[in-house]
Amino acid sequence: MQRYTLLIPRYLWAQKRRSLLTIVGLALAVALMVSTGLLITSLVDSQIQRARLHHGSYHVTLKNISPMQFGMAVNHVKTARVGKVTPFGMQRYEQGVALIAYSYDEHARALAHLSLDSGRFPKNVGEIAIEAWLLQELGLTQSLDQVIPLQLTTQSATPINDSFILVGVLTNTSTNRYTGYSRALVSETTIVHFLGVTAQDVDALIEISPHYAISPTVPQLQRDLQLFDDQVWENVMLLSALEGAKHMIPSYLFLGFLVIVTTVAAIYNVFHIAVVQRMEQFGLLRCIGAAPHHISRIVLGEAIILSLISIPVGLLLGVGGVYALVYGVGVLADKIINIVFPPWIIGVAAGISLVSIYLAAVRPAKVGQNVPPIQALRLEQGVLKEQQVNPRVWHKLLQWCFGFYGRFAYLNLMRQRKRFAVTVFSLSMGLALFVALGYVTLNANPALILENEFPAPFQLRAQSVSPLAGYEKQHLDTLQSFAGVTKVNAIQERGVKIQYPLSSVTAAYQDLVQQLFKRAISADPSTGLVSANAGLYGYSSEFLQQAEHLLIEGSINSERLFNGEEVLLVNFYTSRHGAVPVTTLGVGDYITLSIQLIGANEALSEQSRTFRIGGILKSNPQQPQLVSVGVGVVMDHAAFQQFTGSTLYKRVNVYTQADQDYEVVEAQLLTVSQSIHQGRLISYWEELAKLKQEQRQFTLLALSLIGVIVIISIASIVNTISTNLLLRTREFGTLRALGLSNQQLRCLISWEGLLYGLTSGFFGGLNGIGWSYVAYWFMIHEASYLSSWQVPWAIVLFAAGGGILLCYLATLLPLHQIRQQSIVNAIKAVE
Amino acid sequence: MDIIKTIGLKKVYGKGETAVCALQPTDLTILQGEFVAVVGTSGSGKSTLLHMLGGLDRPTHGQVLLEGQDIYTMREEKLAIVRRRKYGFIFQSFNLIPVLSAEENIVLPLLLDDKQIDHSHINGLLDFLGLTKRRKHVPSALSGGQQQRVSIARALANRPSIILADEPTGNLDNRTGKDVLDLLKMSIKKYNQTLLLVTHDTQVAAMADRVLYVEDGIVTDGRARACSDILS
Numbered sequence A: 001m002q003r004y005t006l007l008i009p010r011y012l013w014a015q016k017r018r019s020l021l022t023i024v025g026l027a028l029a030v031a032l033m034v035s036t037g038l039l040i041t042s043l044v045d046s047q048i049q050r051a052r053l054h055h056g057s058y059h060v061t062l063k064n065i066s067p068m069q070f071g072m073a074v075n076h077v078k079t080a081r082v083g084k085v086t087p088f089g090m091q092r093y094e095q096g097v098a099l100i101a102y103s104y105d106e107h108a109r110a111l112a113h114l115s116l117d118s119g120r121f122p123k124n125v126g127e128i129a130i131e132a133w134l135l136q137e138l139g140l141t142q143s144l145d146q147v148i149p150l151q152l153t154t155q156s157a158t159p160i161n162d163s164f165i166l167v168g169v170l171t172n173t174s175t176n177r178y179t180g181y182s183r184a185l186v187s188e189t190t191i192v193h194f195l196g197v198t199a200q201d202v203d204a205l206i207e208i209s210p211h212y213a214i215s216p217t218v219p220q221l222q223r224d225l226q227l228f229d230d231q232v233w234e235n236v237m238l239l240s241a242l243e244g245a246k247h248m249i250p251s252y253l254f255l256g257f258l259v260i261v262t263t264v265a266a267i268y269n270v271f272h273i274a275v276v277q278r279m280e281q282f283g284l285l286r287c288i289g290a291a292p293h294h295i296s297r298i299v300l301g302e303a304i305i306l307s308l309i310s311i312p313v314g315l316l317l318g319v320g321g322v323y324a325l326v327y328g329v330g331v332l333a334d335k336i337i338n339i340v341f342p343p344w345i346i347g348v349a350a351g352i353s354l355v356s357i358y359l360a361a362v363r364p365a366k367v368g369q370n371v372p373p374i375q376a377l378r379l380e381q382g383v384l385k386e387q388q389v390n391p392r393v394w395h396k397l398l399q400w401c402f403g404f405y406g407r408f409a410y411l412n413l414m415r416q417r418k419r420f421a422v423t424v425f426s427l428s429m430g431l432a433l434f435v436a437l438g439y440v441t442l443n444a445n446p447a448l449i450l451e452n453e454f455p456a457p458f459q460l461r462a463q464s465v466s467p468l469a470g471y472e473k474q475h476l477d478t479l480q481s482f483a484g485v486t487k488v489n490a491i492q493e494r495g496v497k498i499q500y501p502l503s504s505v506t507a508a509y510q511d512l513v514q515q516l517f518k519r520a521i522s523a524d525p526s527t528g529l530v531s532a533n534a535g536l537y538g539y540s541s542e543f544l545q546q547a548e549h550l551l552i553e554g555s556i557n558s559e560r561l562f563n564g565e566e567v568l569l570v571n572f573y574t575s576r577h578g579a580v581p582v583t584t585l586g587v588g589d590y591i592t593l594s595i596q597l598i599g600a601n602e603a604l605s606e607q608s609r610t611f612r613i614g615g616i617l618k619s620n621p622q623q624p625q626l627v628s629v630g631v632g633v634v635m636d637h638a639a640f641q642q643f644t645g646s647t648l649y650k651r652v653n654v655y656t657q658a659d660q661d662y663e664v665v666e667a668q669l670l671t672v673s674q675s676i677h678q679g680r681l682i683s684y685w686e687e688l689a690k691l692k693q694e695q696r697q698f699t700l701l702a703l704s705l706i707g708v709i710v711i712i713s714i715a716s717i718v719n720t721i722s723t724n725l726l727l728r729t730r731e732f733g734t735l736r737a738l739g740l741s742n743q744q745l746r747c748l749i750s751w752e753g754l755l756y757g758l759t760s761g762f763f764g765g766l767n768g769i770g771w772s773y774v775a776y777w778f779m780i781h782e783a784s785y786l787s788s789w790q791v792p793w794a795i796v797l798f799a800a801g802g803g804i805l806l807c808y809l810a811t812l813l814p815l816h817q818i819r820q821q822s823i824v825n826a827i828k829a830v831e
Numbered sequence B: 001m002d003i004i005k006t007i008g009l010k011k012v013y014g015k016g017e018t019a020v021c022a023l024q025p026t027d028l029t030i031l032q033g034e035f036v037a038v039v040g041t042s043g044s045g046k047s048t049l050l051h052m053l054g055g056l057d058r059p060t061h062g063q064v065l066l067e068g069q070d071i072y073t074m075r076e077e078k079l080a081i082v083r084r085r086k087y088g089f090i091f092q093s094f095n096l097i098p099v100l101s102a103e104e105n106i107v108l109p110l111l112l113d114d115k116q117i118d119h120s121h122i123n124g125l126l127d128f129l130g131l132t133k134r135r136k137h138v139p140s141a142l143s144g145g146q147q148q149r150v151s152i153a154r155a156l157a158n159r160p161s162i163i164l165a166d167e168p169t170g171n172l173d174n175r176t177g178k179d180v181l182d183l184l185k186m187s188i189k190k191y192n193q194t195l196l197l198v199t200h201d202t203q204v205a206a207m208a209d210r211v212l213y214v215e216d217g218i219v220t221d222g223r224a225r226a227c228s229d230i231l232s
Helices: A004-014 A016-055 A067-075 A106-112 A132-137 A174-179 A188-195 A214-224 A236-276 A279-287 A292-329 A343-369 A373-378 A393-414 A417-443 A446-453 A473-481 A507-517 A541-545 A558-563 A637-644 A662-673 A685-726 A729-737 A742-779 A793-810 A812-820 A823-828 B046-053 B076-086 B102-112 B119-128 B144-156 B174-191 B202-206 B227-231
Strands: A060-065 A079-092 A098-104 A116-119 A127-131 A147-152 A160-170 A181-186 A202-208 A232-234 A458-462 A485-501 A529-539 A551-554 A566-570 A572-575 A578-581 A590-598 A604-617 A632-636 A651-656 A679-683 B002-013 B020-031 B035-040 B061-066 B087-090 B162-166 B194-199 B210-215 B218-221
Touching (some): A004 A016, A004 A292, A016 A236, A016 A292, A016 A343, A060 A067, A060 A214, A067 A079, A067 A202, A079 A106, A079 A147, A079 A188, A098 A106, A098 A188, A106 A202, A127 A132, A127 A147, A132 A160, A132 A181, A174 A181, A202 A214, A236 A417, A236 A685, A279 A292, A292 A343, A292 A685, A393 A417, A393 A742, A417 A685, A417 A742, A458 A662, A473 A651, A485 A637, A507 A578, A529 A541, A529 A637, A541 A558, A541 A632, A558 A566, A558 A632, A558 A637, A590 A637, A632 A637, A651 A662, A662 A679, A685 A793, A685 A812, A729 A742, A729 A823, A729 B076, A742 A793, A742 A812, A793 A812, A823 B046, B002 B046, B020 B046, B020 B061, B020 B194, B020 B218, B035 B046, B046 B162, B046 B210, B076 B087, B087 B144, B102 B144, B119 B144, B119 B174, B144 B162, B144 B174, B162 B174, B174 B194, B194 B202
Parallel strands (some): A098 A181, A127 A160, A529 A632, B035 B194, B035 B210, B087 B162, B162 B194
Antiparallel strands (some): A060 A202, A079 A098, A079 A202, A127 A181, A458 A679, A485 A529, A485 A590, A485 A651, A551 A604, A566 A632, A572 A578, A590 A604, B002 B020, B002 B061
């Protein structure tokens, strides 16, 4: 050996297993940081990309602008791309759906992300491209070159009655399918041909230059082009998605923070222990003349060697793990379009790891430097400075609770309080992260969000607004009788007038109405009451009972709802700015509902009735799409029927067995759906299948993260407990010489592990509860379906139990080593 | 009356070319109440002999009969009980448990045995060894001599038949060492115990009833040699 620093690799090599454990712990901690960072940045980036893909890349639509104004928009310094959309005409169908034909120029098609399933975009007169779902709805095939007869109403009041050639099948737009309004494309020459005008008003899709902020640019465009308010329509969906992505950033930052805290604690602990176990060697080196700076160099040298191995390995593992998860296993493959690889993540992860390792090394290095040589020579208590544990009265209590071995184990742990605290902190952080991730996995699975929006694989819908159109009880019975159908849930729906005092309308809602409809909310001067449109919904009692999680205030009293004594109020209007409360009405207040009834000979009469509010819901049960501009009122079927006189259902959700052949069921349901005027069948099973896949992937991702945390925790706790125990080989040798049997040895050592586990489990559980609440607080803005926060006891108990078990298991390896070591060798450690 | 008897006791460390014979086959008998000193140079095998007699280290060959029973045919659990009840160990470095007080260290073998603590006996020991005022102190608060007295008290706490002391005065100054030896002698006399004591010190060996001389793993009974020869 030429240099004393060669002691470092020799020692690391001699202690191969321990060194490997340390490297594994450090590398996994780095990998966890890197992979979390990469996943978060990729998710944010993909969310924005996806929003553009689904809702178009244009930020604003300028409606009905003149060709001159269009030219101004194209040449405007703040616009990046401008697409031209020329409206052509609309046709309504018996099925309750409609076709709206436009001409989109190349820019418009790119900005709206229109794509084809087959064929091409129209370019000649008389050619048309139609969305796939509409063809299916109309009972047409997707064969190209087929003739489509159309009767279009146009703005020029000249109806067009002609046949068109299908040249392309447009990819479905889910929102269009839901609303029933389908987009069709024709060429500009077709519009000129049929309408005979070349300079008609058009719509312009505007993409604002990335160099300018969107919010101030939109009004500037309006001013510069001299447009009215109702000519400027923001792409609310895109802006919402962009804002949504921004809203998610705090959640991601929180997750990042948790991961960093956990990994820093783990790195600190793992490395601290790795250095601490060499203290005796430092003491001996001091005895033979090593100066403090020699010790310092050895410790830092060890830090450098371990960092040089573990950080690159961790970085490779993290990056490789993300690629393997996304491209190999397919986890989040639907969510992540491209893995973004910003170098700063690598830098931050490597930097944090280095700083943690350095900090973990500084303290032991200082202790090592200051080890008095005589103390090392005497080796009476090892060279580690241990804290004296003075007898306390409550130690007797401890003995009474846990017996002699429990108390003995406690005293042993208290000899190195700081090390005990660091280990407990590290492990409890891991457990807390486990609880928080577990809570998020169980409650905030993105698939659940959509599942909430698509409650059943099929929905039959009476598209007609007429109160006389809808499904009857016999239809429900027929549906229920189909093989594979497990449950049928029907919802009644009706437009009503609602009256409440003007004073109860919230300022936020008044502002919103002013902004959206350019009018103020006003009350009847004689009564002081606002009369507004509202949606009235009737649900079955069973359905309502399951809506408890949506309850913000009050209760769901089945009996009162059934008798019509009470109603539930959906008091929120949801916009891209979030959910705005419409009124200040609360439980116990009264509302008056008015409805137009159709009597004999179709004579209309109005019926009004006052209801007490029994509860406030945050959205319609299982149907968050049912959003009214104002409030929604939820009733029991019986009360709905009594008030409106209607037994018809507007929406029927059909649930099927999981392993059902959906196409067979779909064919049966179609016959029932079309048996009424403007009845439609909407199939969500493909979306649901995709969601279930997504759910599995999300769970797999969470399990992967949890798995890494568990491995880091195992590395950390095994390292700590092993070191703690193996440093006391002499003591165990003495105890065995005095007659401590193997069973008693196991009992003693197990208690040490259990005390680590109990303490970590307690603090980890407590932390986890807090973190799960913070996670809930972050998520509630995005996931309105979340039920109110409750302590996730099951996860907490599982984590705490797991922690205790882990600590117990971590004692088995050193226990085995201690038992295998001969008593003489153990005592010779100092003799 | 024999309390320990060895038959062909042999210990080899390592295997093949690196094998070292720490103890050649040894036949030995130790009587109850005897004070036997084991002397020899460093590495001669005296500690090996003591460890094997005390059930701490398994021999390569041969038997150790304690009151006629071969202790190495016992299962580990049984052997632990034998160590706990029949032997008292005293180490050169005291080997006290740092988190326990002096008194707790002393009663530790009784606690391991789930025995009721005979407080009068323990108080007697503390008094006898001059530790009464230090009973609540943890080892770090005691001097070297006091720590060794605690370890002696621990060895005597369960009234063992045999006390095995491995250089008990090695870490102590002459005066404290002499006090410790006096205490040990008084103790074995008082409780009719057998004492096997490993030492380098000729003066200590001279106090023994009998001396075993160990050289290159060969044990020679002092009765067969003139004490002066051995000590020279």
